Amino acid sequence: MPPDDAMVDEFDTYARWTADAVAELGDDHALPAACRGSGSPAALDWLAGRMGLRRGTRLLDSGAGVGGPAEHVARGLGVVPVLAEPMEGACRAAARLFDNPVVVGDGAALPFPDGAFDAVWSLGVLCTVDDKVALLAELARVVVPGGPVGLLVFERRVEHLADQPEGNSFPTSAELAAHLERAGLVVRDETWVEDLPATPRDWTRAVEEVERVIARDHGDDEGFRVAQRQSDQVGHLMGDGLVAGRLLVVTTPV
Ligand SMILES: C[S@@+](CC[C@H](N)C(=O)[O-])C[C@H]1O[C@@H](n2cnc3c(N)ncnc32)[C@H](O)[C@@H]1O
Secondary structure, eight states: OOOOHHHHIIIIIHHHHHHHHHHHHOGGGHHHHHTTTTOOHHHHHHHHHHHTOOTTOEEEEETOTTSHHHHHHHHHHOOEEEEEESOHHHHHHHHHHOOSOEEEOOTTSOSSOTTOBSEEEEESOGGGOSOHHHHHHHHHHHBOTTOOEEEEEEEEOSSOOSSOOTTOOOOOHHHHHHHHHHTTOEEEEEEEGGGSOOOOHHHHHHHHHHHHHHHHHHTTSHHHHHHHHHHHHHHHHHHTTSEEEEEEEEEOOO
16 A cells, blocks of 8 residues: 555655755764654663664664664664665665665565564554554564564554544554464563653754754745644654553564
8 A cells, every 4th residue: 555645754755854954963963863753762772672682683673764773773782783664765864874774665565584584673663554463474474483573562542542643543552462463473571661761861952953954944845744743643642641652572482
């Protein structure tokens, strides 16, 4: 299914603008700006630790966006990431900002053989796809048997959401449990992002600076307004406690 126009604005066009803004502001802005979708370094560190990522681990990041999370563990731990992401603009932005290999690819049909990676993760992606089981099953297929699969899932804590970003569908905990079971995945570890340390001030400041440059250059663009509305809606849902980020490490049964 072709991506929703609003998602193209949010994940493709905005990604290109992000790389342009970093080129102006400097490389120290790249990592925070490229982690905009997945939040805090504490969340990435929690996942990396619980997944046992270490020097030389071959990690697939499915739905990698602009590539910040993968770069965070490449720099910090010596992990060897590969990025897969369906939006070409995001892939180009990731390639401009970092040196990790990137392929344009749908998470439901990954262009890799079975068991190609020691570990895989997919952060903030599940709520952007309709067929969540297909995406999860692909993660299970491309990781070595029993290898760790890390997830950041934005979960819905209420039965219905009056207002949600176009193209998004947030699963409840019960729905996620059913999707995982159908994909043959078992939960090994989990926590809520809100229980981890907040994003450091220098990260949020760098993100705000990048956002200011993008608003300066593209504030009159309809795509900017759509991307902003999408991101504001998620922010409000989280601020109101209607949606919350959950981190999970799941595996195929061994
Ligand atoms: C909220 S962003 C998160 C990006 C990145 N994982 C991060 O944490 O910074 C969601 C990402 O999912 C990607 N996405 C949407 N549909 C997808 C699909 N079918 N397969 C893989 N990724 C998809 C979007 O293009 C976008 O980059």
